[in-house]
Amino acid sequence: MSRKKKCYLKSSTICTNKKAYYNYFIEEVFQSGLVLMGWEVKSIRLGKINITESYINNDNLNEMYLYNSVIQPLNTCSNHLFCDSSRKRKLLLHKSEIQYLSNKKNKIGSTLIALSLFWEKSWCKLNFGLAKGKTKIDKREDEKQNQWNKEKSKILKKVRFHI
Numbered sequence: 001m002s003r004k005k006k007c008y009l010k011s012s013t014i015c016t017n018k019k020a021y022y023n024y025f026i027e028e029v030f031q032s033g034l035v036l037m038g039w040e041v042k043s044i045r046l047g048k049i050n051i052t053e054s055y056i057n058n059d060n061l062n063e064m065y066l067y068n069s070v071i072q073p074l075n076t077c078s079n080h081l082f083c084d085s086s087r088k089r090k091l092l093l094h095k096s097e098i099q100y101l102s103n104k105k106n107k108i109g110s111t112l113i114a115l116s117l118f119w120e121k122s123w124c125k126l127n128f129g130l131a132k133g134k135t136k137i138d139k140r141e142d143e144k145q146n147q148w149n150k151e152k153s154k155i156l157k158k159v160r161f162h163i
Contacts, residue, residue: 012118013117014044014047014049014119014124015051015116016115016116017051017052017114020113020115020129022134023133023139024113024134025131025134025138026130026131027110027129027131028129029127029128030097030101030127030128030130031126031127032097032125033091033125033126034066034124034125035091035092036124039073041124043071043072043074044124046074048071049070050070051069054067054068054113055068055113056091056101056112056113056114057112058101058102061098061102062098063091063098064090064093064098064101065088065089065091066091066126067088069086069089069114072085091126105130109132110132112128112129113131114126115127
């Protein structure tokens with residue numbers, strides 16, 4: 001009998017875009033696979049990726065691509081390969097999903113941005129969201145709400161201990 005080796009990872013999340021929730025209202029979240037080269041997968045396993053400035057756009061009507069995601073090449077990468085660290089990467093989506101997303105994206109003020117990158121079994125997956133930009137006033141109100149929630153939790157902790 002052959003037994004399968006299980007690889008236990010600390011976390012399946014590779015990286016997250018923390019600025020996304022600060023700068024945008026996220027309306028819907030979607031998931032897709034990525035078309036990657038071998039050296040990119042090795043670099044991602046080492047955590048050498050940045051998706052903070054990345055966005056999603058469709059070049060053709062039937063394909064969507066991830067732009068501005070930077071994957072740093074390894075030092076031990078082969079000499080005969082050209083490693084373009086910020087090339088566009090194709091997303092693996094169904095035609096109906098692509099049509100739906102392109103229709104939603106064409107609305108004024110809407111965009112598709114990368115939220116997080118994670119492992120699902122041995123596949124590298126991307127969470128991305130349909131987003132609308134926030135104004136300075138919206139950001140201030142969010143900060144006030146976060147501060148109030150922190151204060152509220154502190155008050156509730158004090159009340160619980162005194163009872």
